[in-house]
Amino acid sequence: AQKITQTQPGMFVQEKEAVTLDCTYDTSDPSYGLFWYKQPSSGEMIFLIYQGSYDQQNATEGRYSLNFQKARKSANLVISASQLGDSAMYFCAMREPRQAGTALIFGKGTTLSVSS
Amino acid sequence: NAGVTQTPKFQVLKTGQSMTLQCAQDMNHNSMYWYRQDPGMGLRLIYYSASEGTTDKGEVPNGYNVSRLNKREFSLRLESAAPSQTSVYFCASSDAGTGVNEQYFGPGTRLTVT
Numbered sequence: 001a002q003k004i005t006q007t008q009p010g011m012f013v014q015e016k017e018a019v020t021l022d023c024t025y026d027t028s029d030p031s032y033g034l035f036w037y038k039q040p041s042s043g044e045m046i047f048l049i050y051q052g053s054y055d056q057q058n059a060t061e062g063r064y065s066l067n068f069q070k071a072r073k074s075a076n077l078v079i080s081a082s083q084l085g086d087s088a089m090y091f092c093a094m095r096e097p098r099q100a101g102t103a104l105i106f107g108k109g110t111t112l113s114v115s116s
Numbered sequence: 117n118a119g120v121t122q123t124p125k126f127q128v129l130k131t132g133q134s135m136t137l138q139c140a141q142d143m144n145h146n147s148m149y150w151y152r153q154d155p156g157m158g159l160r161l162i163y164y165s166a167s168e169g170t171t172d173k174g175e176v177p178n179g180y181n182v183s184r185l186n187k188r189e190f191s192l193r194l195e196s197a198a199p200s201q202t203s204v205y206f207c208a209s210s211d212a213g214t215g216v217n218e219q220y221f222g223p224g225t226r227l228t229v230t
Contacts, residue, residue: 043204
């Protein structure tokens with residue numbers, strides 16, 4: 001079974017609109033961390049936001065917020081006021097401390113296209 | 117502060133050739149990782165090193181070996197390259213322990229095996 005599922009291969013949004021990128025995860029470990037990374041067409045991996053499994057509040061970083069629903073095992077990324085520069089591939093990832101040290105398990109990604 | 121550096125950026129190999137991908141970080145991180153990225157597959161862990169002197173297999177270790185040369189450097193070796201190893205390879209590093217400790221990635225190596 002996939003540990004991280006991103007069901008949207010591609011998403012399209014207009015500038016200034018908000019967009020939600022979906023991510024569901026599967027773990028039996030009570031302690032885990034969830035990450036979102038951005039990969040522009042240039043190829044580098046850019047860390048966006050983190051949510052710990054024991055965090056009571058949803059994480060926010062500027063225009064990025066994470067809609068964390070623990071019971072549903074979902075960790076959706078919300079980008080408010082989209083910009084052209086947000087066009088990229090977005091990866092959801094999970095860290096399970098008891099598995100493979102502190103390595104990340106990645107989803108297959110969602111391509112976001114922002115148009116003017 | 118260069119962060120995580122990888123060499124080379126691009127490489128073309130013939131089937132059966134060997135090569136070593138180099139990775140170095142200057143952030144004094146304990147943990148280092150090698151991932152491969154294939155189209156439609158996301159990133160998959162090849163090997164990781166939780167600390168200097170230790171290495172462990174990840175999800176897709178077959179056909180690869182690694183060396184944690186010191187705290188800064190973590191190399192990935194392909195002994196006999198195969199077309200299935202055509203991929204983009206990323207090295208990453210992070211602090212260990214609880215907390216955010218996000219992984220910092222190098223720019224990647226695009227490898228083609230013909």
